[in-house]
Amino acid sequence: MIAIEITQPGGPEVLKPAERPMPSAGKGEILIKVAAAGVNRPDVAQRQGTYPPPPGASDLPGLEVAGTVAAVGEGAQGFAVGDEVCALVNGGGYAEYCAVPATQALPIPKGLSMVEAAGIPETYFTVWSNVFMRGRLAQGESLLVHGGASGIGTTAIQLAKALGNPVYATVGSDDRVAAVEQLGATAGINYKSQDFVEEVARLTDKRGVDVVLDMVAGDYVNRDLQCMADDGRIVIIALLGGAKGQIDFNRVLRRRQTITGSTLRPRSAEFKGEVAQQLKQHVWPLIEAGRLKPVVHATFPLKDAAKAHAMMEAGEHVGKIVLTV
DSSP: OEEEEEOSSSSGGGEEEEEOOOOOOOTTEEEEEEEEEEEOHHHHHHHHTSSOOOTTSOSSOOSEEEEEEEEEOTTOOSOOTTOEEEEEOSSOOSBSEEEEEGGGEEEOOTTOOHHHHHTSHHHHHHHIIIIIIISOOOTTOOEEEESTTSHHHHHHHHHHHHTTOOEEEEESSHHHHHHHHHHTOSEEEETTTSOHHHHHHHHTTTOOEEEEEESOOTTHHHHHHHHEEEEEEEEEOOOTTOSOOOOOHHHHHHHTOEEEEOOSTTSOHHHHHHHHHHHHHHTHHHHHTTSOOOOEEEEEEGGGHHHHHHHHHHTOOOSEEEEEO
């Protein structure tokens, strides 16, 4: 099969098409003939050499795919050859075929194309497990999303809005403010021209928000604390602004605030399977009813993965970048 290899740590140009043996469906796995694969920030970090795959995972990049079941391994349940599925994979998504634990796959929601479905798993698994499971966002509570125009951000905005939660989003331009508000954000905040701490205070009548989804970390965390209501929760999912920052712990104590976070890729297949079932129960009906839809900014042929990474690093996209096979 054709796959995209990381020939050495570096820029987008180190991504090269190569021939690889086709994987087989192991115990509890299905083999997917890939039609489309999502591009995500962890793929960029892996290419740069700062985010190695977990033990046992493919060295190929790619954390989400959509396609057709080509084989079913021993003990894998719920799928048959020919089924159209999307899946959160542990690696190896940038390829013509990819093996994945069956528990991490889901039927493609009715009404979505393969390209749209390929933009679901990484973002929806991440948002659901962090905002709703770890962050415990309850109905009516408010959410602040940093990076609102990203794949994660556009997913979080739509999902929170569909479930009845006011949501605010920081973005880097006025055009993006308009884009996230069109997706359902109560308000977009241009962090380049506005102080998001002051804006959140104004927008919430100084109450603050209940949950912050933060992919920046660094110095943002202390500012997040200033944005939060009593008993608020920050959930950190990436470190784009750095792994260290100063924190006013007096505020944490006084307002009973919680700082937590997680990375999805190293989690067990059992945990990812639990998230998949919750998505199927709570989120798939919303997608099939047309209340949610993956936002696809651009597609590239698999061989042009380097161009897709260059676009992601430029940071001008709104929504998902997808490779087509």
